Structures are given as C-alpha cells and as structure tokens.
Amino acid sequence: MTVKKKPIKKEVKQRKEPFGRPTKYNDKILVDTKIYIDGAYEISGEVIPTIAGLSLFLELCEDTLHVWKKEEGKENFSLLIKELKAKQKSILISKGLLGDFNSTIAKLILHKHGYSDKKDVTVSVHEQDLEELA
Numbered sequence: 759m760t761v762k763k764k765p766i767k768k769e770v771k772q773r774k775e776p777f778g779r780p781t782k783y784n785d786k787i788l789v790d791t792k793i794y795i796d797g798a799y800e801i802s803g804e805v806i807p808t809i810a811g812l813s814l815f816l817e818l819c820e821d822t823l824h825v826w827k828k829e830e831g832k833e834n835f836s837l838l839i840k841e842l843k844a845k846q847k848s849i850l851i852s853k854g855l856l857g858d859f860n861s862t863i864a865k866l867i868l869h870k871h872g873y874s875d876k877k878d879v880t881v882s883v884h885e886q887d888l889e890e891l892a
C-alpha cells in the first residue's frame with residue numbers, strides 16, 4: 759500500500775520593504791540639482807548643463823537619473839530635469855546664433871530638442887497635367 763504525500767504549502771510572506779538597495783533620492787539631491795542648473799555646471803568646466811554632467815556632479819549613474827525623472831513621487835526632480843533641458847536649449851540657441859558654438863554640434867544637440875533643418879516639399883499635380891504627360 760502506497761501512502762500519498764500531501765503537498766506542502768509554503769506560506770508566502772508579503773514583503774513591506776522594497777527589494778534592492780535603498781534609494782539615494784532625497785531633498786539634498788533636489789537642492790544639488792538646482793545648484794548645478796543655476797551655474798555649477800560652469801564651475802565643473804562644462805559649457806551647457808547636461809544630464810551626463812549632472813550625473814557626474816551628483817556622483818550617480820546617468821541611468822538612475824533617467825529612472826527618477828519618470829518615477830511617481832519624484833515629480834520635483836522631473837521638473838528640475840525639464841528646467842535643465844530648457845536652459846540647455848536656450849544656451850544652444852543664443853550661443854549658436856552668436857557664433858560662439860560650433861554650428862554642427864549646436865544643430866546636433868538641438869535636434870534632440872525637436873529642431874530640424876529638413877524641408878517639407880509638397881508637390882501637387884492636377885489630373886489634367888497627368889493626362890498631358892501621358
């Protein structure tokens with residue numbers, strides 16, 4: 759006679775704390791980000807504020823900053839990143855127009871802000887013109 763073993767049910771405990779390393783996000787990050795945007799990028803030897811430069815300034819991975827700007831509860835950081843990009847765009851346009859920046863590099867970076875130098879060409883042909891061509 760064989761005895762059937764009952765499957766053992768393991769209790770799964772719900773974890774209240776998140777997995778992984780605790781976040782480094784805090785109010786000091788917000789203050790330091792604002793300091794960077796307001797001119798610390800120049801002290802660091804940069805010409806325009808960038809997310810790459812901010813990551814070096816904060817001593818954090820650039821990917822972390824990209825995650826934070828999208829995370830719920832970090833809306834203030836997201837607003838600061840938008841301010842950084844607006845300042846970057848403003849400097850690029852001003853310095854580009856003055857000729858202080860290499861135009862190719864300025865154009866390349868402004869492309870990321872939605873600017874483009876392509877031309878939209880629309881050609882309209884009437885039916886009558888098509889018949890004449892045939």
